Amino acid sequence: MAELSDQLLVVAILAYLVAMVCHAVEYAFGQRGAVSRAVARPERQLVGAAVGGDPAKPPKPVDEVPSGPARAPGRVARSVLAGRVAVALTGLGAVVHLGSLVTRGVAAERIPFGNMYEYLLALTFVGVAVWLGVLARRSALRHLGLYVTLVMVLLLGLAGTVIYTPVGPLQPALRSYWFVIHISAAVLSSGILLFGFVPAALYLLRSGWEQGRRGFPYDLARGLPDAGVLERFAFRIHAFAFPIWTFAIVGGAIWAEAAWGRYWGWDPKETWAFISWVVYAGYLHARATPSVRRSTATWIAVLGFLTMLMNLFGVNLFFDNSLHSYAEVD
Amino acid sequence: MSSTGPAPSGRRSPVSRTIALLRNSWRQLTSMRTALVLLFLLAVAAVPGSVLPQRTVSIEDVNEYFREHPELAPVLDRLGGFDVFGSVWFSAIYLLLFTSLVGCIVPRLRDHLRALRTPPPAAPKRLDRLPQHAVIPARDPDPRAIAAVLRRRGWRVVVRGDAVSAEKGYLKETGNLLFHLSLVVVLIGMAIGSWYGWHGNRIVVAGPDSAFCNTLLQYDESGLGPRVDSAKLPRFCLELTDFAATFTDGGQAQSYRATVLVDEAGGAPRHADFSVNSPLRLDGANVYLLGHGYAPVIRYTDRYGQTQTTVAPFLTRDANLTSEGVAAFPDANVDPRTGERDPSLQVAFEGLYLPTAPEEPPFIRSQHPEERAPAVLLIPYRGNLGLDAGIPGSVYQLDQRQVRSGKLTQIDTGKLLRPGETWTLDDGSTVEFVGTRPYVTLSVRHDPGQLIVLVGAGLLILGLTTMLLGRRRRVWFRTTPSDESTTSGSSFVEAGGLPRTDYPGFADEFRELVAVVQGGGNAADDRGETSDRDAAGVREGTP
Ligand code: HEM
Numbered sequence: 001m002a003e004l005s006d007q008l009l010v011v012a013i014l015a016y017l018v019a020m021v022c023h024a025v026e027y028a029f030g031q032r033g034a035v036s037r038a039v040a041r042p043e044r045q046l047v048g049a050a051v052g053g054d055p056a057k058p059p060k061p062v063d064e065v066p067s068g069p070a071r072a073p074g075r076v077a078r079s080v081l082a083g084r085v086a087v088a089l090t091g092l093g094a095v096v097h098l099g100s101l102v103t104r105g106v107a108a109e110r111i112p113f114g115n116m117y118e119y120l121l122a123l124t125f126v127g128v129a130v131w132l133g134v135l136a137r138r139s140a141l142r143h144l145g146l147y148v149t150l151v152m153v154l155l156l157g158l159a160g161t162v163i164y165t166p167v168g169p170l171q172p173a174l175r176s177y178w179f180v181i182h183i184s185a186a187v188l189s190s191g192i193l194l195f196g197f198v199p200a201a202l203y204l205l206r207s208g209w210e211q212g213r214r215g216f217p218y219d220l221a222r223g224l225p226d227a228g229v230l231e232r233f234a235f236r237i238h239a240f241a242f243p244i245w246t247f248a249i250v251g252g253a254i255w256a257e258a259a260w261g262r263y264w265g266w267d268p269k270e271t272w273a274f275i276s277w278v279v280y281a282g283y284l285h286a287r288a289t290p291s292v293r294r295s296t297a298t299w300i301a302v303l304g305f306l307t308m309l310m311n312l313f314g315v316n317l318f319f320d321n322s323l324h325s326y327a328e329v330d
Numbered sequence: 331m332s333s334t335g336p337a338p339s340g341r342r343s344p345v346s347r348t349i350a351l352l353r354n355s356w357r358q359l360t361s362m363r364t365a366l367v368l369l370f371l372l373a374v375a376a377v378p379g380s381v382l383p384q385r386t387v388s389i390e391d392v393n394e395y396f397r398e399h400p401e402l403a404p405v406l407d408r409l410g411g412f413d414v415f416g417s418v419w420f421s422a423i424y425l426l427l428f429t430s431l432v433g434c435i436v437p438r439l440r441d442h443l444r445a446l447r448t449p450p451p452a453a454p455k456r457l458d459r460l461p462q463h464a465v466i467p468a469r470d471p472d473p474r475a476i477a478a479v480l481r482r483r484g485w486r487v488v489v490r491g492d493a494v495s496a497e498k499g500y501l502k503e504t505g506n507l508l509f510h511l512s513l514v515v516v517l518i519g520m521a522i523g524s525w526y527g528w529h530g531n532r533i534v535v536a537g538p539d540s541a542f543c544n545t546l547l548q549y550d551e552s553g554l555g556p557r558v559d560s561a562k563l564p565r566f567c568l569e570l571t572d573f574a575a576t577f578t579d580g581g582q583a584q585s586y587r588a589t590v591l592v593d594e595a596g597g598a599p600r601h602a603d604f605s606v607n608s609p610l611r612l613d614g615a616n617v618y619l620l621g622h623g624y625a626p627v628i629r630y631t632d633r634y635g636q637t638q639t640t641v642a643p644f645l646t647r648d649a650n651l652t653s654e655g656v657a658a659f660p661d662a663n664v665d666p667r668t669g670e671r672d673p674s675l676q677v678a679f680e681g682l683y684l685p686t687a688p689e690e691p692p693f694i695r696s697q698h699p700e701e702r703a704p705a706v707l708l709i710p711y712r713g714n715l716g717l718d719a720g721i722p723g724s725v726y727q728l729d730q731r732q733v734r735s736g737k738l739t740q741i742d743t744g745k746l747l748r749p750g751e752t753w754t755l756d757d758g759s760t761v762e763f764v765g766t767r768p769y770v771t772l773s774v775r776h777d778p779g780q781l782i783v784l785v786g787a788g789l790l791i792l793g794l795t796t797m798l799l800g801r802r803r804r805v806w807f808r809t810t811p812s813d814e815s816t817t818s819g820s821s822f823v824e825a826g827g828l829p830r831t832d833y834p835g836f837a838d839e840f841r842e843l844v845a846v847v848q849g850g851g852n853a854a855d856d857r858g859e860t861s862d863r864d865a866a867g868v869r870e871g872t873p
Contacts, residue, residue: 243798265386279373
């Protein structure tokens with residue numbers, strides 16, 4: 001079972017990798033057609049609330065066949081096909097990814113959140129699931145897929161190589177239902193927050209492009225939805241994930257009280273969770289502050305993403321004095 | 331007196347200038363921009379707390395840092411680098427932030443309470459200028475009927491003549507205030523915890539001779555809040571009667587359980603179990619199981635035939651519980667005739683304990699955490715142990731100064747002993763490895779602010795979700811009876827809607843509301859002609 005899980009991970013990475021290539025193909029060859037439609041579409045439809053907002057709006061399938069003055073219809077159609085294949089592959093990757101997680105859990109006979117490797121596997125799955133959920137409602141955002149799959153391949157690659165941990169039972173300190181609650185909330189929220197980085201970063205590129213900046217990296221934003229759309233989308237995602245992240249920290253504190261006698265001890269992992277929390281709170285706060293520009297606020301969200309990465313990888317690799325040694329890489 | 335705009339300075343008294351300055355600074359401090367800067371500073375200030383070792387987390391790491399960076403460490407220490415979260419600058423940042431917070435919250439709380447009592451504002455003249463607008467044909471429209479429909483759906487409604495004003499979503503601001511206030515509650519709880527809380531850590535070896543009672547002196551390490559009287563710590567005594575740990579064959583720990591005999595003031599001694607994740611909760615203190623290990627029992631018979639036994643807890647070095655420590659016999663070789671102690675004849679053993687020793691040398695690493703083939707490697711030393719010098723030394727290590735100065739010398743390369751084995755040293759004295767006893771590392775703590783922090787955190791999450799999910803919006807309906815109608819002579823209702831916060835779904839809600847009003851309270855399918863101007867709301871201008 002354990003080997004099966006490892007093999008499934010490799011398959012999932014490959015699926016994401018090929019999906020990434022397909023997205024790139026669509027991106028490179030399918031110009032303006034899809035793009036101008038995404039821009040022309042009323043904002044309301046794009047931003048809606050796959051995440052956190054108003055419930056159950058029926059998905060609005062978007063007609064992907066290019067209309068209007070596309071210069072090379074055949075090429076565009078083929079590139080759209082590439083985009084669809086990419087989405088299908090991402091879906092396939094997600095299923096295999098889930099399979100890898102489940103077989104891992106079966107092999108260890110417990111919830112697969114017991115170490116850093118499993119934690120990463122789970123939260124990247126949340127990220128990709130959120131992405132597919134968003135895509136089901138707003139297929140015009142498909143272009144972001146290139147970046148989503150890129151992030152997935154990088155994170156899973158790191159998970160499978162640098163911090164791989166063989167299957168083992170849960171340490172006694174982790175046998176607590178508060179631990180399960182804490183880790184589930186942390187997995188969910190960091191998965192969503194990591195995904196939120198994609199529209200946040202793309203918004204920054206796009207708004208630069210809309211202000212007339214050209215050249216690398218702004219040219220990448222040529223085919224993207226409107227800056228305003230991306231910005232609001234990024235905000236919704238962060239606003240949805242932030243309370244869950246807060247809950248994860250509180251749950252962690254409750255567990256820490258039972259396990260170590262203090263709810264908060266400024267252990268490096270806790271310190272970085274605090275830093276991320278403060279930075280993301282700063283982002284929401286900045287966005288609600290009228291005198292702060294949207295781009296400044298979004299930079300804070302990007303900074304939040306970096307602190308999350310620090311917490312995921314940095315703390316485990318740089319500081320060996322963390323009490324959270326379950327996350328240790330050996 | 332105005333605090334804005336330059337006034338001729340000659341006309342102003344120093345007092346009024348000071349007041350103006352203070353008022354301006356206060357206004358600055360309580361602005362959201364300042365709050366943002368302080369939040370950012372707080373995050374940055376926390377970083378050194380994770381990069382540098384912290385006294386509150388691990389004093390050993392701090393000491394090691396001092397050894398490795400003898401030049402840098404004292405400088406960092408003066409800057410508070412090893413106690414970041416208690417340092418002046420860190421405290422300054424969060425105290426300023428919370429001052430700003432309170433200064434910001436109190437006026438908003440007042441405004442919000444007033445807003446809760448104020449009816450929704452009168453309808454603007456031109457409803458068609460609002461982001462949402464609709465005109466519904468209706469026969470004999472009645473503002474009171476519309477008001478009733480809205481009220482049923484949770485809107486706060488007021489009817490003024492032919493117009494209905496309604497507002498919803500006050501909860502957003504309530505949640506916002508609750509969130510910010512609960513941050514203050516959490517801080518207060520933390521402050522109470524650090525003033526009135528205390529903790530002590532110690533190792534407890536199994537057996538009645540190693541029982542301990544809750545007094546400060548009994549702890550290896552302790553911390554008292556400034557408002558705690560050490561004489562008033564709750565009275566109780568603990569004796570470790572049993573410790574059970576189970577491991578997988580691969581050596582992974584599966585469970586720990588400590589059993590203690592508790593003797594609390596005002597009760598008969600009783601047995602209690604506790605383990606990691608389920609602490610022993612006593613009256614006024616909790617006991618947490620932080621770690622465990624083995625304490626070898628070493629019996630030494632000196633050259634005069636006097637026998638002494640020590641139970642020395644060894645510190646564990648790896649996951650397989652390879653442990654290191656020292657068994658010291660400062661009272662060895664006291665001449666029984668004169669009763670005189672010869673300080674150059676004290677004896678100590680450096681020890682390496684392997685719960686599962688390998689079959690072949692080198693005997694440096696245990697193979698499994700359980701005692702499957704226990705053995706201890708003892709290295710004997712004789713001389714002055716340096717215990718009388720008054721310098722507190724580690725009980726887990728020999729005083730290396732004594733070794734370096736030649737006052738304490740190693741007398742053999744060492745020998746591996748199994749339980750029950752005896753080894754005769756060069757002077758005819760013998761040492762026996764009797765066996766081991768388990769020990770546990772306990773943390774005893776009391777934090778009276780904990781519950782306040784928990785409640786604060788609960789309110790914080792509640793406030794946060796209400797704030798982020800809530801949406802404040804207003805709608806107005808104006809009825810125009812047929813005789814006043816200028817368009818076609820028939821009566822109609824005009825509706826306008828204004829989302830006051832970022833709310834992309836408002837257009838849909840408005841449309842539905844209009845449909846309901848049109849259907850006279852039942853959601854109807856045919857909708858009025860609506861215009862969807864800027865669905866995303868007023869606050870959503872381009873940056
Ligand atoms: C302890 C530090 C603080 C934290 C963690 C914090 C966090 C937040 C967060 C997460 C929001 C949500 C924004 C949204 O609705 O999207 C917010 C809103 C807000 N905060 Fe703070 N805040 C803090 C201090 C302050 C201070 C000192 C002030 C006053 C100067 C302030 C004034 C406000 C206001 C007015 C809003 C609401 C803006 C709106 O109407 O949307 N906050 N804060």
